[in-house]
Amino acid sequence: MGAVSGLLGSLMVVKRMSLVGDALSHVALPGMAVALMLKTNPMYGAFLALFLAILGIWYLEKSSETYPEALVGLFFTASLAVGILITPEMELFEALFGSIEKISVLDGVVIILLSLVIVTVIRFIWRQLILDIVSPDLARVGGVKMTKINLLFLLMVGMTVALGVKFLGTLLTGALVIIPAIAARNISSNLSAYRLWSMGFGVLSAVIGILLGLWWSLPVGPLVVLVGVALFGTTFIYKLTAHK
Amino acid sequence: MEDVSFKLSDDETLAIIGPNGAGKTVLVKCLLGLMVYRGEVVWDKDVKVGYVPQKLSVEKNLPLTVGEFLTLKEKDQPKIKESLLKVGFIEHKLPLKARLGVLSGGELQRVLIAYALLGNPNVLIFDEPTSGVDVTGEETIYGLLHKLRTEKHLAIIFISHELHVVSQYADTVLCLNKEKVCYGTPHHAINEEVLAKLYGEKVALYEHHHDH
Numbered sequence: 534m535g536a537v538s539g540l541l542g543s544l545m546v547v548k549r550m551s552l553v554g555d556a557l558s559h560v561a562l563p564g565m566a567v568a569l570m571l572k573t574n575p576m577y578g579a580f581l582a583l584f585l586a587i588l589g590i591w592y593l594e595k596s597s598e599t600y601p602e603a604l605v606g607l608f609f610t611a612s613l614a615v616g617i618l619i620t621p622e623m624e625l626f627e628a629l630f631g632s633i634e635k636i637s638v639l640d641g642v643v644i645i646l647l648s649l650v651i652v653t654v655i656r657f658i659w660r661q662l663i664l665d666i667v668s669p670d671l672a673r674v675g676g677v678k679m680t681k682i683n684l685l686f687l688l689m690v691g692m693t694v695a696l697g698v699k700f701l702g703t704l705l706t707g708a709l710v711i712i713p714a715i716a717a718r719n720i721s722s723n724l725s726a727y728r729l730w731s732m733g734f735g736v737l738s739a740v741i742g743i744l745l746g747l748w749w750s751l752p753v754g755p756l757v758v759l760v761g762v763a764l765f766g767t768t769f770i771y772k773l774t775a776h777k
Numbered sequence: 778m779e780d781v782s783f784k785l786s787d788d789e790t791l792a793i794i795g796p797n798g799a800g801k802t803v804l805v806k807c808l809l810g811l812m813v814y815r816g817e818v819v820w821d822k823d824v825k826v827g828y829v830p831q832k833l834s835v836e837k838n839l840p841l842t843v844g845e846f847l848t849l850k851e852k853d854q855p856k857i858k859e860s861l862l863k864v865g866f867i868e869h870k871l872p873l874k875a876r877l878g879v880l881s882g883g884e885l886q887r888v889l890i891a892y893a894l895l896g897n898p899n900v901l902i903f904d905e906p907t908s909g910v911d912v913t914g915e916e917t918i919y920g921l922l923h924k925l926r927t928e929k930h931l932a933i934i935f936i937s938h939e940l941h942v943v944s945q946y947a948d949t950v951l952c953l954n955k956e957k958v959c960y961g962t963p964h965h966a967i968n969e970e971v972l973a974k975l976y977g978e979k980v981a982l983y984e985h986h987h988d989h
Binding site for chain 2: 547668669670671674675718724725727
């Protein structure tokens with residue numbers, strides 16, 4: 534989960550869509566709420582809600598030159614508000630901040646398998662995504678069908694967020710996508726190092742966060758995020774001192 | 778835009794000139810199939826187009842090196858080296874590990890040309906090769922264009938708004954200002970009347986002054 538978040542995050546940061554992951558995770562909440570009301574696994578509710586949201590974003594991105602960020606923000610905060618109202622109160626804290634205890638063995642298996650799927654898909658479209666960041670025109674002249682590639686990428690982002698919500702909750706999942714990537718960018722001078730560090734920091738945040746949570750008997754989600762922030766702080770100081 | 782018909786033969790260098798907003802970039806994007814247009818663009822069967830965009834949309838701190846960028850097009854490292862040498866980089870100073878964001882305007886332009894050359898094109902299309910490049914750098918880019926053209930039998934289309942490079946480097950010139958204002962060899966096609974239509978009276982007089 535940490536590695537996949539780091540991988541996706543590394544692309545989202547350079548695509549300048551850092552906050553999309555954060556906003557997207559809010560959309561998961563109403564989906565989880567409905568799933569809880571129907572007594573099914575909230576992860577699947579999150580999947581469905583995110584899938585719909587991704588199609589919406591993709592359509593907006595495709596059909597307008599200027600990306601209507603404000604509209605996306607409005608839509609996402611609205612879904613968070615609706616989600617809070619309809620989530621059963623007993624489950625609300627977990628839905629917002631995640632709970633590692635509620636992840637069953639089956640969930641774990643699903644998360645690992647889907648993570649492998651995400652990594653494979655990203656490997657397959659990596660070259661086109663990077664080329665599109667550098668120059669959309671060059672990508673298209675080279676025959677890359679960017680609208681399709683972008684849809685695939687956004688679906689992978691949605692899937693990653695859906696896998697993360699049970700672990701970190703709708704408020705914190707975005708952090709595991711963004712923080713490892715920006716920490717990695719502080720210390721990377723090339724793309725392969727950046728990708729590797731980002732995945733590595735994702736894993737480190739998750740593992741250290743979980744261990745600290747077990748050790749101190751505190752909720753895991755916030756600790757994972759704070760470990761990530763600490764990694765960012767460390768790399769930031771390194772960057773400042775290395776350039777002197 | 779209307780009536781912009783022109784043709785391009787093997788080994789020919791065509792300059793497209795015109796003021797800002799004349800439709801130069803739009804025309805190039807149509808040639809590349811990046812835009813929807815009415816009319817017809819017919820390429821020869823064995824044509825391979827290399828495109829050199831005006832600039833890249835990279836942030837300064839994007840962790841992407843020149844070597845990694847070129848690898849997006851060609852995995853074979855010796856070929857990458859060869860194309861960097863062709864665009865004037867020096868054997869022991871190849872910027873393979875330099876990030877794209879730290880290159881100067883001229884260096885970036887040459888890396889973009891190297892990228893286009895990796896596809897072994899026989900037609901090169903440059904969108905304003907000199908924007909954002911200083912005067913010495915600018916001369917190197919056009920000198921390089923000239924060298925590539927003789928070495929590699931390339932047909933070249935370049936956009937420019939600088940008249941002196943057009944007469945120096947182009948065989949044919951197409952003047953655009955929403956429509957075709959002139960077309961032919963620079964010597965015949967460009968005259969005061971044409972310049973007035975393109976840039977207004979003032980520039981025409983200024984250029985006239987320069988000629989003497």
